[in-house]
Amino acid sequence: MTQPTTTPPGGDPTTADLTAPTPAVGDGGPDMVQLLTPEGERVETPNGAPYAPYVDALTDDELRGFYRDLVLIRRVDAEATALQRQGELGIWASLLGQEAAQVGSGRALKPQDYAFPTYREHGVAWCRGVDPLNLLGMFRGVNNGGWDPNEKNFHLYTIIIGAQTLHATGYAMGIQRDGAVGTGDPDRDAAVIAYFGDGASSQGDVSESFGFSAVYNAPVVFFCQNNQWAISEPNEKQTRIPLYQRARGFGFPGVRVDGNDVLAVYAVTKHALEEARSGQGPFLVEAYTYRMGAHTTSDDPTKYRVSAEVEVWKLRDPIARLKAWLAHEGKADAAFFDQVEAEGDELAAHVRQGTLAMPDPEGASMFEHVYVEPHPHVAAQREEFVRYQASFEGAH
């Protein structure tokens, strides 16, 4: 297996280095920060050493909380997939396999931080306290977002790939202008986290957001979940260098972390956010992970990838490794694991019942909220619509 192209010691990369084909790095490569192995063992490496203290500072309760988050959001995801198969959701974008990347980063956020998700960040939404039913409403087709982004500092899902990275950068510029960066007050200093995928890294918006955030030194953490596949296109169709290395070209740090290791993701993201909040500017975290399922329920991954690859990634499952470690360390017992399972069942029932009970919106609601100020044409069309609908009343 080829290692990623890196600058050779004592010299600049050669032309051959720079034009070499994308290295196939199935295991994340030597630069990847990992604190917990796929077998569930804590490891100490030079890469991980600066981040280990963040994990050491966690209480057993918090560590069990990570496990609970991972299991519960996977359960929500499974239930949503089932609901889609049963025709209750129009489509679903599964996060299966990416739970650690989302929970690790989501739990690193402070309440005053702001998250800009793409459309798969169900685990981050969970960490922010957004009811999963809010997410499902969009996939069921009863709204196009629906929740109040300012309630939990979690922006609406963004479907146009990469657009939200610019919104995040602008929001971070607002935080700067509010004087809420680098004050030293831990309750005041804030940062923004922008989620995107490996496919989005090809979008101009992502490059522009890197450029803007760098020149303004904006407090934004770019969190790339490299799940290896942009629908059917693999990494090598998006990039010729490891994605975390892109940050350097824009003048800020980039770190690759094992995206299936919730402890490492938490620690690296927490560090990145602290840097941003303290006024050090942007930071890129590449969470190296894998999308175990399809891109969405409309997609068929068997057409473009081999099952052996999926089998390899199953062995890196984020939940299994944390469970093994918690059990081995005596931080959690069977009763705890059982209790989380039971909680998952309850949550799944809540998701199922809530989805089935979700009413279709009134047709006339489409005319609402288009403008703040009254708009004569929309008002006239609404009246016409209501009149037209009323003409069917009593008809058979």
Add this chain to the structure above:
Amino acid sequence: MTTLTIAKALTNGLRAAMEKDPKVVLMGEDIGKLGGVFRVTEGLQKDFGEDRVIDTPLAEAGIVGTAIGLALRGYRPVVEIQFDGFVYPAFDHIVSQVAKMRARSLGKVSLPMVIRIPVGGGIGAVEHHSESNEAYFAHTAGLRVVSVASPQDAYWGIQAAIATDDPVIFYEPKRRYWDKGEVDLDTPTAGLYDAVVAREGTDCTVAAYGPMVKTCLQAAQAAADEGRSLEVVDLRSLAPLDLDTLCASVTKTGRLVVVHEASVTGGLGAEIAAAVTQRCFYSLEAPVLRVGGYDVPYPPSRVEEEFLPDLDRVLDGVDRAMAF
């Protein structure tokens, strides 16, 4: 009353808005020390600082995209696009994000931002510097589109656009930037979305906006010299259109010629013709006619005078309407 060019009226309007509300920030390429390629923001960075008059990287999607984020944080960004033809890299953010954010959030968030676009031809520029792309944005629900034609409207219009909580595409007629006119610093002429009768007449209504208003007023003067009375309506707002004001005029004159620089096919004239025909069918003595740019890419500047509707083409349109 004071006399100002459209450009200076905009500068003063921006200044007044910034003084009134500390959340108003300006963003764009070259808007700081240079004062913008048309000097509309001249002196503002010096007075309000780099945090409020933000020189940006050269990236239109980035400018509009980050302005969205600032608006979400509670700011009121006013974005400058250097030229009409440069807005397309930002098109996705404008039509997919700016226009829809409020509806997507069920009214929980709004985007009070203004996107200023110097528009239209007639300045001898190279390609991409002279386009009229208002129909794209007027077609998009969630946006408001206005086009100013006088220093008075420039001064008040920009302040009203900044004050509204809806996103506004704000067109500035670039070849009229240096035209002078009276500005009443105490009272605006009309609301941001109201059309106004710029000249009264009885034989035929001529509707225009932005740079074509002046051309149509000149045409109306020439027509008057020959004994024909044209009523000129300055539409001012392109989305929503003030059809009440326009239809009142058409009901009076029985005829309508719509004039714009944009290519005729699929242009705003088509929308206006359809809407007015629906509302005023029994008052019309002639079909609604359109005078506009041809359906070709904006031509090289040495032939732009033939592309752009001028006084004679407006009068020719009126002649055709009168001949029915």
